[in-house]
Amino acid sequence: MRNFVFHNPTKIIFGVDTTEEVGKESKNYGKRILLVIGQGSVKKIGLYDRVVKLLKEEGLEIFELEGVKPNPRVDLVRKGINMVRENNIDLLLAVGGGSVIDTAKAIAAGLTYEGDVWDLFKYRKPIKPTIPIGVVLTLAATGSEMNGNAVISNLETQEKLAISSPYIYPKFSILDPKNTASVPLNHTLYGIVDILSHVFEQYFDRVDDAILQDRFAEAIMKTVIETTPKIIKNPEDLNARTTILWCGTNALNGIIGVGKEQDWATHAIEHAISAIYDIPHGLGLAIVFPHWMKYVSDVIPHKFANFARNVWGITGDDDFEVGLKSIERLIDFYESIGVPTKLSKVGINDEKLEEMAEKATQFGPIGNTKKLAKEDVYKILQMCL
Amino acid sequence: MRNFVFHNPTKIIFGVDTTEEVGKESKNYGKRILLVIGQGSVKKIGLYDRVVKLLKEEGLEIFELEGVKPNPRVDLVRKGINMVRENNIDLLLAVGGGSVIDTAKAIAAGLTYEGDVWDLFKYRKPIKPTIPIGVVLTLAATGSEMNGNAVISNLETQEKLAISSPYIYPKFSILDPKNTASVPLNHTLYGIVDILSHVFEQYFDRVDDAILQDRFAEAIMKTVIETTPKIIKNPEDLNARTTILWCGTNALNGIIGVGKEQDWATHAIEHAISAIYDIPHGLGLAIVFPHWMKYVSDVIPHKFANFARNVWGITGDDDFEVGLKSIERLIDFYESIGVPTKLSKVGINDEKLEEMAEKATQFGPIGNTKKLAKEDVYKILQMCL
Numbered sequence: 190m191r192n193f194v195f196h197n198p199t200k201i202i203f204g205v206d207t208t209e210e211v212g213k214e215s216k217n218y219g220k221r222i223l224l225v226i227g228q229g230s231v232k233k234i235g236l237y238d239r240v241v242k243l244l245k246e247e248g249l250e251i252f253e254l255e256g257v258k259p260n261p262r263v264d265l266v267r268k269g270i271n272m273v274r275e276n277n278i279d280l281l282l283a284v285g286g287g288s289v290i291d292t293a294k295a296i297a298a299g300l301t302y303e304g305d306v307w308d309l310f311k312y313r314k315p316i317k318p319t320i321p322i323g324v325v326l327t328l329a330a331t332g333s334e335m336n337g338n339a340v341i342s343n344l345e346t347q348e349k350l351a352i353s354s355p356y357i358y359p360k361f362s363i364l365d366p367k368n369t370a371s372v373p374l375n376h377t378l379y380g381i382v383d384i385l386s387h388v389f390e391q392y393f394d395r396v397d398d399a400i401l402q403d404r405f406a407e408a409i410m411k412t413v414i415e416t417t418p419k420i421i422k423n424p425e426d427l428n429a430r431t432t433i434l435w436c437g438t439n440a441l442n443g444i445i446g447v448g449k450e451q452d453w454a455t456h457a458i459e460h461a462i463s464a465i466y467d468i469p470h471g472l473g474l475a476i477v478f479p480h481w482m483k484y485v486s487d488v489i490p491h492k493f494a495n496f497a498r499n500v501w502g503i504t505g506d507d508d509f510e511v512g513l514k515s516i517e518r519l520i521d522f523y524e525s526i527g528v529p530t531k532l533s534k535v536g537i538n539d540e541k542l543e544e545m546a547e548k549a550t551q552f553g554p555i556g557n558t559k560k561l562a563k564e565d566v567y568k569i570l571q572m573c574l
Numbered sequence: 575m576r577n578f579v580f581h582n583p584t585k586i587i588f589g590v591d592t593t594e595e596v597g598k599e600s601k602n603y604g605k606r607i608l609l610v611i612g613q614g615s616v617k618k619i620g621l622y623d624r625v626v627k628l629l630k631e632e633g634l635e636i637f638e639l640e641g642v643k644p645n646p647r648v649d650l651v652r653k654g655i656n657m658v659r660e661n662n663i664d665l666l667l668a669v670g671g672g673s674v675i676d677t678a679k680a681i682a683a684g685l686t687y688e689g690d691v692w693d694l695f696k697y698r699k700p701i702k703p704t705i706p707i708g709v710v711l712t713l714a715a716t717g718s719e720m721n722g723n724a725v726i727s728n729l730e731t732q733e734k735l736a737i738s739s740p741y742i743y744p745k746f747s748i749l750d751p752k753n754t755a756s757v758p759l760n761h762t763l764y765g766i767v768d769i770l771s772h773v774f775e776q777y778f779d780r781v782d783d784a785i786l787q788d789r790f791a792e793a794i795m796k797t798v799i800e801t802t803p804k805i806i807k808n809p810e811d812l813n814a815r816t817t818i819l820w821c822g823t824n825a826l827n828g829i830i831g832v833g834k835e836q837d838w839a840t841h842a843i844e845h846a847i848s849a850i851y852d853i854p855h856g857l858g859l860a861i862v863f864p865h866w867m868k869y870v871s872d873v874i875p876h877k878f879a880n881f882a883r884n885v886w887g888i889t890g891d892d893d894f895e896v897g898l899k900s901i902e903r904l905i906d907f908y909e910s911i912g913v914p915t916k917l918s919k920v921g922i923n924d925e926k927l928e929e930m931a932e933k934a935t936q937f938g939p940i941g942n943t944k945k946l947a948k949e950d951v952y953k954i955l956q957m958c959l
Contacts, residue, residue: 190816192589197582203833204577400817401797401824408789416785428783431575435786435833444829448588448820 190399190448212243219279261288269296287331294339294357316354324362330380332441334362349464379471386474391446454556461549480572575784575833597628604664646673654681672716679724679742701739709747715765717826719747734849764856771859776831839941846934865957
């Protein structure tokens with residue numbers, strides 16, 4: 190396996206009713222808090238009131254940036270940076286899912302950069318030390334609660350790009366399964382696709398001797414696949430929510446990815462789709478991943494065979510054949526939980542495939558398992574139709 | 575599963591030749607370094623010279639505490655505390671295995687306590703913020719390179735006790751598989767038993783719904799069991815050494831233990847044995863664990879059945895029966911790699927069983943899976959004869 194550095198300093202506070210800790214925990218970082226929230230769902234479920242009450246009980250002063258959308262926008266990030274500057278904010282507190290956390294991270298990163306924050310994404314300018322971020326998570330999906338990544342969309346340029354830095358790991362993340370239990374079922378399922386997709390990006394690569402990491406990855410996949418039907422049956426099943434929540438965090442906190450080459454082409458392709466069509470990230474991933482798998486499975490047939498045998502329990506001697514079956518099983522699984530796996534099913538036709546392929550490869554060929562040039566991405570998108 | 579806090583800020587620098595980083599990494603913490611080492615093996619393998627050279631290249635000033643023994647002694651800890659005070663040390667740099675790391679941790683803990691350091695162990699006095707610790711690991715075993723635990727022996731009182739604190743996590747740990755490849759085979763194997771034993775302590779408890787953690791635990795156990803014969807065949811197999819090394823760290827960095835009740839009775843029993851007879855910790859664990867398992871398996875037969883089916887591939891419908899078979903398989907495995915599983919085989923007779931049982935339960939009944947009073951421990955020790 191490859192040499193690596195693993196350094197994940199985020200403090201995870203996990204469990205039912207751990208939301209109660211938010212005031213005391215936030216207080217460790219100062220007095221002036223910028224609450225970053227979405228479009229009102231945290232208000233509907235009562236979480237907003239609870240957090241505000243807990244912060245006030247500790248004597249903290251609250252400022253508010255509301256309106257983060259799925260596929261969060263750089264415009265709001267810019268607004269947030271101004272608010273932090275004008276109000277001398279000590280801590281960014283993201284209460285929501287990945288979009289809200291990523292907005293807070295982008296604000297933090299942009300704050301200590303002298304130019305426009307989009308430069309950090311577009312021109313990969315270096316990110317500097319900045320103010321702390323805290324999280325109260327409401328959706329098991331992106332893993333952003335325990336890593337240094339953020340993905341932001343720019344509607345003007347129709348781009349969706351990522352940054353990564355040790356300075357934007359949350360200082361603490363409160364993972365209270367109760368807060369995830371009120372997420373609508375379709376978004377819960379897109380979150381689950383996101384979790385599985387993170388595992389796929391790290392698992393299906395050309396590093397064969399990261400045995401423990403791959404077994405950890407299989408553990409997450411098996412657990413997610415067996416737990417999802419329980420959530421569909423009863424969306425308020427707190428045990429199942431707890432399990433999925435912890436799977437989501439571990440899918441992208443580094444533990445299954447260290448020492449691996451990893452791929453990440455599918456995420457780049459999906460970002461190109463949702464930058465143009467604004468579909469949920471998880472939905473886009475459910476569409477692209479099985480087709481990417483078909484396109485690359487001949488490069489690492491043994492990996493797909495492991496996926497087939499160790500995750501799905503598919504038997505058979507021929508690695509390539511059982512590997513193909515595993516991809517079909519994944520498609521069946523997504524369809525069975527009501528998540529489509531074709532662009533046509535979400536109203537996207539072949540009109541902008543070229544543009545998407547161009548966008549996905551704007552920094553050069555993508556992925557590692559098979560280096561994908563623009564033409565490869567175009568072919569995969571055609572398979573997705 | 576139980577609510578938990580997971581916060582593991584240790585920076586892991588992993589891979590072949592990462593030892594080269596020790597100078598640059600140490601420099602981040604100051605100028606004056608107290609090197610903590612064992613009884614000369616790091617000098618024999620050339621690691622000592624290499625580390626000293628790298629530290630000097632960064633202009634660091636080196637002080638030295640040599641002579642840490644397996645089952646490290648509180649006497650040397652006291653000497654180390656004095657050295658740190660007299661020389662204004664900025665960083666404790668442990669170069670060695672768990673004993674050396676634990677000595678450094680105990681020095682750090684004792685440094686900011688006004689009384690004698692043994693009070694922290696014996697009377698569980700609170701541990702305060704202290705100076706940083708760095709690690710260059712030479713043995714895959716204790717997991718001490720990525721946690722806040724330390725175990726120290728007191729020859730005078732014939733006690734072996736543990737402390738645990740967020741303040742004594744190493745700031746960084748360099749895990750270079752090459753440094754583990756020169757460890758003699760018997761000590762490598764005791765280390766492997768230690769790794770498996772850490773997994774057992776966390777896996778065999780009464781929490782049934784920490785599904786991901788238990789699958790992670792099974793991943794470590796399977797990987798260790800299948801990799802050990804490769805090391806016996808070729809002790810210099812760097813791939814196998816790499817795999818075992820990363821398993822050892824993950825076995826006790828929190829990732830498989832969060833949300834679990836855990837047990838830890840077997841460690842307390844082993845500490846009582848090695849406090850009196852000074853046998854290697856891993857050897858003691860190989861002797862006690864199978865017998866502890868037999869004594870408690872009726873409380874959690876389904877857990878032993880999971881162990882049997884998911885780790886050993888044992889088939890069968892009756893949980894209790896397949897569970898018993900898994901214990902026999904573990905004994906066979908230990909015997910097959912040349913590690914004894916009986917006290918009589920290491921020259922210990924029934925003379926001091928009573929004293930050991932007394933020592934192991936000095937703070938009250940031990941373990942959680944089955945609460946073990948002195949009489950229970952005595953019975954388990956008899957089974958170990």
